[in-house]
Amino acid sequence: MWIVDTALKARADQNRPIRVGIVGAGFMCQGLTNQIVNSTPGMRVVAISNRRPERAVSVFKYAGCEDVVVTESQLKFDDAAARARPAATGDPMLLARSPHIDVLVDVTGSVEYGAHVVLEAFRYRKDVVLMNAELDATIGPILQTYADQHGVILTGCEGDEPGVQMNLYRWVKGLGLTPRLMGNVKGLQDPYRNPTTQQGFAERWGQNAAMVTSFADGSKISFEQSIVANATGFKVRSRGMSRGLQYTGDVLKIGELYDVEELRKLGGAIDYVVGTPLTKVYCLAEHSDPKQQHYLSLYKMGPGPLYSFFIPYHLVHFEAPNAIARAVLFRDPTTRPLGGPVVEVCAVAKRDLKAGEVLDDYGMYMTYGEAVNADEMSAGRYLPEGLVQGCRLKRGIATDAVITYDDVVLPAGRLADRLRAEQYRKFRGETWLKELLTAPQLGEQARQAAVSADI
Numbered sequence: 001m002w003i004v005d006t007a008l009k010a011r012a013d014q015n016r017p018i019r020v021g022i023v024g025a026g027f028m029c030q031g032l033t034n035q036i037v038n039s040t041p042g043m044r045v046v047a048i049s050n051r052r053p054e055r056a057v058s059v060f061k062y063a064g065c066e067d068v069v070v071t072e073s074q075l076k077f078d079d080a081a082a083r084a085r086p087a088a089t090g091d092p093m094l095l096a097r098s099p100h101i102d103v104l105v106d107v108t109g110s111v112e113y114g115a116h117v118v119l120e121a122f123r124y125r126k127d128v129v130l131m132n133a134e135l136d137a138t139i140g141p142i143l144q145t146y147a148d149q150h151g152v153i154l155t156g157c158e159g160d161e162p163g164v165q166m167n168l169y170r171w172v173k174g175l176g177l178t179p180r181l182m183g184n185v186k187g188l189q190d191p192y193r194n195p196t197t198q199q200g201f202a203e204r205w206g207q208n209a210a211m212v213t214s215f216a217d218g219s220k221i222s223f224e225q226s227i228v229a230n231a232t233g234f235k236v237r238s239r240g241m242s243r244g245l246q247y248t249g250d251v252l253k254i255g256e257l258y259d260v261e262e263l264r265k266l267g268g269a270i271d272y273v274v275g276t277p278l279t280k281v282y283c284l285a286e287h288s289d290p291k292q293q294h295y296l297s298l299y300k301m302g303p304g305p306l307y308s309f310f311i312p313y314h315l316v317h318f319e320a321p322n323a324i325a326r327a328v329l330f331r332d333p334t335t336r337p338l339g340g341p342v343v344e345v346c347a348v349a350k351r352d353l354k355a356g357e358v359l360d361d362y363g364m365y366m367t368y369g370e371a372v373n374a375d376e377m378s379a380g381r382y383l384p385e386g387l388v389q390g391c392r393l394k395r396g397i398a399t400d401a402v403i404t405y406d407d408v409v410l411p412a413g414r415l416a417d418r419l420r421a422e423q424y425r426k427f428r429g430e431t432w433l434k435e436l437l438t439a440p441q442l443g444e445q446a447r448q449a450a451v452s453a454d455i
Contacts, residue, residue: 159319255306340427
């Protein structure tokens with residue numbers, strides 16, 4: 001933090017602010033824009049893209065910015081940016097292509113839309129900070145390979161739970177301990193919540209009802225914990241993690257919930273609990289040195305073997321500028337997948353679904369997401385929750401059953417489907433292809449699609 005704020009002050013003193021473009025003008029964009037404009041020296045929001053540009057204008061005005069240029073022209077956009085006038089547009093590619101922007105922040109929550117924007121940003125050598133956990137968890141590993149090819153940074157953000165957890169993980173490792181579990185804390189878990197049940201809460205806080213639903217039904221925390229898993233190599237102990245385990249005890253004793261031998265065999269695990277007071281994320285770690293164990297006991301960390309470290313808050317848009325600065329100034333990603341997917345998020349039926357129905361998006365009425373180890377995801381040909389929208393069901397699915405690729409017809413021509421297929425080919429190779437081509441339930445149409453890498 002001290003390095004970041006000093007570097008930002010230097011950029012401010014030199015009148016060379018980090019030039020930020022934001023894609024998506026929702027609740028988080030509003031908070032982030034206000035934070036950068038009014039509380040982050042050495043950083044400037046150059047432009048905001050939104051399907052409805054008038055919403056982007058409103059966000060700028062919320063932060064106290066007037067004289068906003070609304071344009072769909074690259075020439076006019078770049079002219080406004082060069083003159084330090086805030087720009088609003090419906091075309092995110094103007095931001096991706098502009099030489100007057102250093103970094104894009106994606107706050108859309110859309111996998112397909114986000115994939116197009118991110119790849120275009122890479123082509124124009126833009127760093128990308130994701131406040132889009134759905135995109136990151138679904139195709140983050142393959143997007144990382146594209147970022148590496150273009151010599152840019154792709155990262156999650158500080159403030160969101162994955163970023164908070166990875167900061168804690170790195171800090172604990174730096175103390176000489178071995179992290180064994182990274183955990184998240186929820187206030188509510190009910191997989192059957194929907195935008196109707198969550199409308200009142202959403203209106204109270206000025207948020208989107210579908211996004212609020214994804215918090216309540218467990219989809220969002222599954223996406224977030226998958227990001228942590230892919231950045232650490234940790235797995236889930238079982239599909240769905242602890243599925244709403246209630247814990248209201250002492251956070252320093254939360255390690256009593258877990259079997260350290262099981263965690264060691266897994267190589268580490270991700271999880272969440274519901275209801276723990278006074279904390280937001282936690283790391284359980286052990287130390288092999290008896291001398292250090294003595295000191296940890298002296299420092300009131302308990303007897304071990306699992307010592308609990310925790311952070312009691314996540315201040316999303318307040319902290320996000322740190323991730324932007326780390327990426328642009330220090331080439332240091334807050335979160336980054338180690339390689340291929342370790343944990344993914346599968347789609348589960350929220351109610352009885354009928355053949356012929358077309359699935360709505362995550363955070364809606366038809367599905368919820370559960371974190372699952374990639375081996376099980378692949379072997380079962382589970383449909384990713386991040387790709388459910390627009391899929392047509394070929395057969396009925398019972399409530400709480402996992403939906404598979406064999407249960408649906410995918411929408412035609414989606415970039416995200418092609419990228420996920422590429423992700424599997426790269427990181428699972430012949431093993432994945434063999435699983436696809438020998439699966440007894442695989443129909444001929446799906447078999448041909450697998451060979452041509454359309455799924």
